[in-house]
Amino acid sequence: MNELYFFILYFFVYGFLGWCTEVAFAAWKEHRFVNRGFLNGPICPIYGIGVGIVVMFLTPYKSNLILLYVTSIILVTALEWATGFVLEKVFHNKWWDYSNMPLNLNGYVCLLFSLIWGVACVLIVDFIHPLIHGVLALIPFAIAVTLMVLLGIAMLADLYITASGILKMNKRLETMQQIANELHEISDKLGENIYRKTIFAIEKQDELIDTVNEKQDEWKEVFYEKQEALKGALVEKQEDFSEALENVSETLDTVSDEVKNRIYDLRLRYKEYTNNNSRTQRRLLKAFPKMQSGKYQEALGALREKLNFYIDSRK
Numbered sequence: 001m002n003e004l005y006f007f008i009l010y011f012f013v014y015g016f017l018g019w020c021t022e023v024a025f026a027a028w029k030e031h032r033f034v035n036r037g038f039l040n041g042p043i044c045p046i047y048g049i050g051v052g053i054v055v056m057f058l059t060p061y062k063s064n065l066i067l068l069y070v071t072s073i074i075l076v077t078a079l080e081w082a083t084g085f086v087l088e089k090v091f092h093n094k095w096w097d098y099s100n101m102p103l104n105l106n107g108y109v110c111l112l113f114s115l116i117w118g119v120a121c122v123l124i125v126d127f128i129h130p131l132i133h134g135v136l137a138l139i140p141f142a143i144a145v146t147l148m149v150l151l152g153i154a155m156l157a158d159l160y161i162t163a164s165g166i167l168k169m170n171k172r173l174e175t176m177q178q179i180a181n182e183l184h185e186i187s188d189k190l191g192e193n194i195y196r197k198t199i200f201a202i203e204k205q206d207e208l209i210d211t212v213n214e215k216q217d218e219w220k221e222v223f224y225e226k227q228e229a230l231k232g233a234l235v236e237k238q239e240d241f242s243e244a245l246e247n248v249s250e251t252l253d254t255v256s257d258e259v260k261n262r263i264y265d266l267r268l269r270y271k272e273y274t275n276n277n278s279r280t281q282r283r284l285l286k287a288f289p290k291m292q293s294g295k296y297q298e299a300l301g302a303l304r305e306k307l308n309f310y311i312d313s314r315k
Contacts, residue, residue, distance in 0.1 A: 007056055008148050009136050011048035014055075014124075018047020036287045038087075038095070039158045040280065050079045054121045055129045062125050072121035077114040084108035091166050094292040165280030169303075172273055172281075176299035179270045186263060274306045282307060 022036035022044060037044045054072055061068045085108060088094050097107045104110035136144070277285075285291070285307050293300040 003056065005141075005144075006133070006136065007052050009139075009144060010052040010055060010132075011045075012043065012148070012151050013048075013132055013136070014051035015043040015045055015048025018044040018051070021047075034286050035283055038287075039155065039162050040283065041154065041158045043155065045155075046079070046083050050076050051121070051124060053079070055125055055133075058121070059125055059129070065122065068125060069118050069122050072125075073114050073118035076117040076121060077109050080114075080117075081105060081108045088294065091163075092170060092294045093166070094294065095288045097290045097292060162280060162284075165278055166284065168278065169281045169284070170293075170296070172277075173293055173296035173299040173303070176270060176273045176302065177296040179266050179273075180298055183263070183266055183270075186259065186266075190259070270302075274302050277303065277307070 019037045019042045023034065026032075026034040026036050039045070054075055058068055058071055058075070061071065084094070084096065085106070094107065098104040098110035098113065099107040101110035101112060103112075139147075281303075285304055289304075291300070
């Protein structure tokens with residue numbers, strides 16, 4: 001019972017410290033704050049469980065540096081591989097990927113990071129954990145249990161919110177992929193060249209109409225102030241617009257109205273799905289930049305591209 005009590009305390013402490021480490025590394029690498037945890041809150045469960053297991057089971061071997069290092073590598077590597085495997089099977093997403101690293105296993109683990117984790121675990125067991133255990137042992141039992149219950153409830157609620165957000169994102173990706181597949185089918189039927197011209201024409205038509213609507217009041221206001229000077233410029237703009245719209249219409253005339261409307265509707269829906277992401281979904285995309293979808297990689301790429309554009313626009 002005493003071991004379980006301390007293991008739970010270790011879980012929350014090392015889960016929080018692991019989160020701090022991930023955030024610090026991301027801040028150093030990207031020069032901005034990124035919540036690198038799987039959950040919304042400041043805790044990384046994989047660190048809490050992993051380091052908790054290491055300190056609970058390997059502390060007796062701390063006097064044997066080589067044995068401690070080797071067993072730490074084995075334990076942490078096995079846990080990271082199992083976590084990556086389970087998360088992918090449950091949520092159908094690969095959250096991190098070491099496939100480009102040498103000596104990796106299924107992209108879940110690689111030798112370099114396993115060796116680094118081994119060094120970290122040795123430092124924790126030999127130097128950091130004795131201090132943390134000493135502090136935790138000073139906390140009154142009733143206060144510690146109360147904290148564990150409150151933190152546990154908060155983490156479970158966070159887990160529910162995160163899992164719900166992931167499932168909704170997967171559903172969004174599935175719908176986006178279905179839309180993309182239908183557009184590909186239309187492209188195959190029309191021919192790639194005609195399809196591209198049709199898409200360009202639809203986009204150009206919308207762009208021209210939006211430009212006129214946005215600038216109409218501005219043109220009128222300026223026109224009344226400098227009527228004679230700008231009269232010719234306004235006529236020229238109108239002629240340019242008419243000519244451009246006529247060219248677009250000629251392209252669209254080669255495709256049936258039914259197909260044009262279907263393409264337009266599909267692209268509009270795809271754009272809406274790309275833009276409307278929840279806070280949890282945006283956070284996960286930022287936290288796991290190498291995340292891959294087992295079924296909907298094309299749609300996931302569109303979401304990530306939109307997110308990167310949003311981030312770049314705020315710099």
